[in-house]
Amino acid sequence: MGRLDGKVAIITGAANGIGLAAVRVFAKEDAKVVIADFDENTGKQQEKILLEEGVDCRFIQVNVADWDSCKQLADETIQEYGRIDILVNNAGITRDAMLTKMSVEEFQQVINVNLTGVFQCTKAVIPYMIKQGSGKIISTSSVSGVYGNVGQTNYAAAKAGIIGMTKSWAKELARKGINVNAVVPGFTETSKVTSVPEKVIEQMKAQIPQQRLGKPEDIANTYLFLASNESDYINGHALHVDGGIML
DSSP states (O other): OOTTTTOEEEEETTTSHHHHHHHHHHHHTTOEEEEEESOHHHHHHHHHHHHHTTOOEEEEEOOTTOHHHHHHHHHHHHHHHSOOOEEEEOOOOOOOBOTTTOOHHHHHHHHIIIIIHHHHHHHHHHHHHHHHTOEEEEEEOOTHHHHOOTTBHHHHHHHHHHHHHHHHHHHHHGGGTEEEEEEEEOSBOSHHHHTSOHHHHHHHHHHSTTOSOBOHHHHHHHHHHHHSGGGTTOOSOEEEESTTTTO
């Protein structure tokens, strides 16, 4: 019996990268997983592959920046599985630019997905978790949200906001049996990072005491820990998974 046996998890941004790694990690621990993503084609492809591997999963398209879409995601999950035990707010985008060149639209796009999206997905599932008297909310922040980053005004603001929301929700929801935590990844091997020049990647590694980038599974395994019963007394925490870059 796996660590998430009988649990139903929604993972946003789950069609690729860290989100897809989390789907696989959760499935190995016997969770039923909703692959929630804006990319319908990739999401359905991954659903097909995972179903053929015997994973109990379903793809549901979602636009986390749209409230009605988030509400539909929660409602469809309940219709399919009857409960929601875990929400991993993993979806995120970047629109990097220096402050003097960043457009208002670029700023708002990132805020809408990376911050408002976390609020809306959480708000959509919370009534069901409160009714159950249990639940785990896990949201993805970033080291950029802790120390800032050149060219990432929008991204850093959103990721800092996630930590603030996490602490507020932890205080509000603890008495209702719901744990709320954040994960703070450092530089991780996703398409967003590995698409930059090799010289830049080497500079990233040089800043990290472990001298390597994180792997998607490093983050996914942290999601798993926070989603499992092993983390039941951890609440309102922002857990760094960054190879020591923040030391």
